[in-house]
Amino acid sequence: MAKPKVGYTRRSLLKAGGAAVAATTLPAPMLWAQDTKDIVLRQFGTGVSNLNDVARKVKEDLGFTLEMTALDSDSVTQRAATQPDSFDIADIEYWICKKVWPTGNLQAMDVSKIANYDKIVGIFKSGKLTPESEIAQGTAPHTVGFIPEPGAKTFADEQTNWMTLIPTIYNADTLGIRPDLIGRPIESWTELLNPEFKGKASILDISSIGIMDMAMVCEAMGEIQYGDKGNMTRDEIDKTMAIFTEAKQNGQFRAFWKTFDESVNLMASGEVVIQSMWSPAITAVKSRGIPCVYQPLKEGYRSWGGGIGLSSSLSGMELDAAYDYINWYLSGWVGGYLMRQGYYSAVPETSKDFMSENEWGYWFEGKEATDVITSPTGDKLAEAGEVRDGGSFYDRMGSVACWNAVMDENQYMVRKWNEFIAA
Amino acid sequence: MAATPLKNRHVLGWLMAMPLSVVLLAFLFAPIVMIAVVSFWGATEFSIYPAFQFDNYEFLFGSPVTYKVFGATLKYALITWALTLAIGFTVAYFLAFHVRSLTIQIALFLICTIPFWTSNIIRMISWIPFLGRNGIANQTLISWGVIDEPLEWLLYSDFSVILAFVHLYTLFMVVPIFNTMMRIDKSLLEAARDNGASGFQTLVHVILPLTKPGIMIGTIFVVTLVMGDFITVRFMSGSQRANVGRLISNDIALLQYPSAAATAVVLLCTVLIVIAILLRFVNIRKEL
Numbered sequence: 001m002a003k004p005k006v007g008y009t010r011r012s013l014l015k016a017g018g019a020a021v022a023a024t025t026l027p028a029p030m031l032w033a034q035d036t037k038d039i040v041l042r043q044f045g046t047g048v049s050n051l052n053d054v055a056r057k058v059k060e061d062l063g064f065t066l067e068m069t070a071l072d073s074d075s076v077t078q079r080a081a082t083q084p085d086s087f088d089i090a091d092i093e094y095w096i097c098k099k100v101w102p103t104g105n106l107q108a109m110d111v112s113k114i115a116n117y118d119k120i121v122g123i124f125k126s127g128k129l130t131p132e133s134e135i136a137q138g139t140a141p142h143t144v145g146f147i148p149e150p151g152a153k154t155f156a157d158e159q160t161n162w163m164t165l166i167p168t169i170y171n172a173d174t175l176g177i178r179p180d181l182i183g184r185p186i187e188s189w190t191e192l193l194n195p196e197f198k199g200k201a202s203i204l205d206i207s208s209i210g211i212m213d214m215a216m217v218c219e220a221m222g223e224i225q226y227g228d229k230g231n232m233t234r235d236e237i238d239k240t241m242a243i244f245t246e247a248k249q250n251g252q253f254r255a256f257w258k259t260f261d262e263s264v265n266l267m268a269s270g271e272v273v274i275q276s277m278w279s280p281a282i283t284a285v286k287s288r289g290i291p292c293v294y295q296p297l298k299e300g301y302r303s304w305g306g307g308i309g310l311s312s313s314l315s316g317m318e319l320d321a322a323y324d325y326i327n328w329y330l331s332g333w334v335g336g337y338l339m340r341q342g343y344y345s346a347v348p349e350t351s352k353d354f355m356s357e358n359e360w361g362y363w364f365e366g367k368e369a370t371d372v373i374t375s376p377t378g379d380k381l382a383e384a385g386e387v388r389d390g391g392s393f394y395d396r397m398g399s400v401a402c403w404n405a406v407m408d409e410n411q412y413m414v415r416k417w418n419e420f421i422a423a
Numbered sequence: 424m425a426a427t428p429l430k431n432r433h434v435l436g437w438l439m440a441m442p443l444s445v446v447l448l449a450f451l452f453a454p455i456v457m458i459a460v461v462s463f464w465g466a467t468e469f470s471i472y473p474a475f476q477f478d479n480y481e482f483l484f485g486s487p488v489t490y491k492v493f494g495a496t497l498k499y500a501l502i503t504w505a506l507t508l509a510i511g512f513t514v515a516y517f518l519a520f521h522v523r524s525l526t527i528q529i530a531l532f533l534i535c536t537i538p539f540w541t542s543n544i545i546r547m548i549s550w551i552p553f554l555g556r557n558g559i560a561n562q563t564l565i566s567w568g569v570i571d572e573p574l575e576w577l578l579y580s581d582f583s584v585i586l587a588f589v590h591l592y593t594l595f596m597v598v599p600i601f602n603t604m605m606r607i608d609k610s611l612l613e614a615a616r617d618n619g620a621s622g623f624q625t626l627v628h629v630i631l632p633l634t635k636p637g638i639m640i641g642t643i644f645v646v647t648l649v650m651g652d653f654i655t656v657r658f659m660s661g662s663q664r665a666n667v668g669r670l671i672s673n674d675i676a677l678l679q680y681p682s683a684a685a686t687a688v689v690l691l692c693t694v695l696i697v698i699a700i701l702l703r704f705v706n707i708r709k710e711l
Binding site for chain 1 (some may be wrong): 662
């Protein structure tokens with residue numbers, strides 16, 4: 001889909017025309033309308049935010065074409081690391097960024113061109129949700145969110161003008177359960193290995209995320225005290241895997257899942273009653289009329305965040321279009337769309353304008369729904385009077401115990417994971 | 424060029440063999456050499472670097488999981504082979520000797536290929552809702568009163584993996600066996616009957632030996648397909664079981680290409696050894 005490059009850049013034209021004043025009043029680069037319709041940006045990422053509705057809206061609002069490809073987390077990592085020319089925009093998670101950034105396939109973004117930068121929640125900047133918050137373990141987004149200067153392959157310790165990923169979407173994950181098939185309250189991560197659910201439990205087969213769920217369980221059981229769950233020692237990895245391998249051999253797990261759809265099917269069909277799950281998967285099960293709860297647990301949440309990164313090969317008009325896209329992404333429409341699915345937007349206050357008061361109250365503030373809550377695609381998710389599992393944004397994101405992580409001993413962990421799957 | 428006749432027959436022969444050799448060299452030989460080379464390389468989190476080290480093999484042969492997984496792979500291959508052979512031989516026998524009319528033979532044979540009109544993956548995945556805990560199979564058995572509790576082992580077990588394998592690959596056994604059977608001179612069967620052989624004796628002493636090359640070709644198909652598979656095992660076992668293919672695909676997914684290459688080399692050698700052993704028993708050349 002290579003399109004012919006035009007022989008000038010927007011900036012040189014602006015300079016030549018002496019229109020620099022106009023540019024400063026509009027921090028977002030504005031493109032020449034007649035050219036934008038030919039621009040195609042190729043975005044790939046995990047299924048969670050690669051939504052056709054977003055591509056459609058981009059065409060409507062910004063004029064250019066966004067091509068979406070949805071892959072599983074491992075394939076996303078692989079593609080970002082090995083095929084830099086196959087994409088313009090990478091929609092990846094922060095832990096993937098930690099793995100992929102050193103390859104040099106992504107370019108840092110100029111924070112001063114991001115209109116809503118100041119409104120981005122603290123988690124992605126200082127690491128703190130509120131000034132008093134404690135930073136959770138694991139690959140917290142702010143630790144891989146900035147680099148000291150363009151071209152650097154290591155991350156900066158504090159905020160700089162160069163951002164690796166523009167945060168777009170994040171959430172606090174926990175276990176999903178089928179309350180109708182379990183019939184009693186579930187309060188702790190330990191329940192995943194409770195023999196009561198033998199043959200009816202599942203975890204996800206994506207090592208970087210699965211190991212964190214495992215760690216939450218082992219720590220909750222009191223079997224292992226981790227120095228840092230997000231950066232385990234070999235010994236801690238061995239112990240964690242040993243506990244889960246034993247459970248696996250005793251038939252605790254019905255199946256492992258790798259893609260979003262698999263997790264939905266396992267839960268909806270009743271093959272599994274308790275498993276690691278992602279928020280929209282719960283939504284998908286519920287919208288089939290099957291009861292499913294995203295159970296808050298006393299040990300806290302395992303959290304993750306995703307963002308948009310730019311391919312290092314982007315330049316000229318496409319790069320400007322990508323900045324336009326990012327500014328548009330943070331301006332609220334997408335945020336509202338994602339929040340109505342149960343995710344959080346990086347700039348919640350702009351999303352508020354795109355949600356009804358009832359929706360904002362239910363999804364963000366943890367209030368009782370005053371009316372029926374529907375998903376962006378029109379499925380009914382909650383009745384009036386229901387409250388979101390886990391409560392408000394600050395309740396949920398405030399009790400994050402760890403972030404999805406890539407550890408120093410990642411290669412060792414990966415081999416052990418492979419053994420666990422094969423065991 | 425055309426004006427100067429090539430006197431040397433060898434040159435002409437070489438030229439005629441060239442296109443195929445080039446294709447084989449470029450698309451078969453070169454990739455295998457590349458895999459073998461990469462299997463000695465090293466890998467970091469996100470890249471691979473050239474080296475000559477035995478780390479990948481050391482880890483592979485040092486891990487008890489490897490032996491288990493190779494064992495499981497051979498087990499799948501063996502059971503699938505036995506079942507596809509039994510079914511494939513029976514179907515081919517029926518088609519070749521019981522159906523007299525050539526038209527009906529062809530028609531029935533084409534019916535056998537109908538499942539191939541949809542993709543492999545779809546044929547496999549359709550088993551999942553059928554075999555599930557609340558699937559059709561369990562519901563039917565419960566309503567008949569045969570069982571009280573749903574059978575857990577129907578899905579996400581060795582059973583479902585092998586079931587899918589047999590379903591997917593039986594035709595690869597039917598076709599070569601049927602092909603060989605059709606070439607058996609019918610007068611041999613008449614001679615056997617005239618000499619007083621029973622139907623069973625004819626089967627064992629005449630048909631079976633004459634069908635061996637077909638069986639062997641089918642065996643090679645089935646064994647290599649099963650040993651190289653990874654997706655069937657992943658879907659039908661719900662990622663609970665592993666074979667060598669899954670080991671490789673996990674490595675690739677986690678960007679550990681050298682380790683995947685080393686496993687692939689070992690798998691390739693295993694398959695080649697298996698085939699070499701098979702070929703010791705039967706000379707399939709006369710079939711080709």
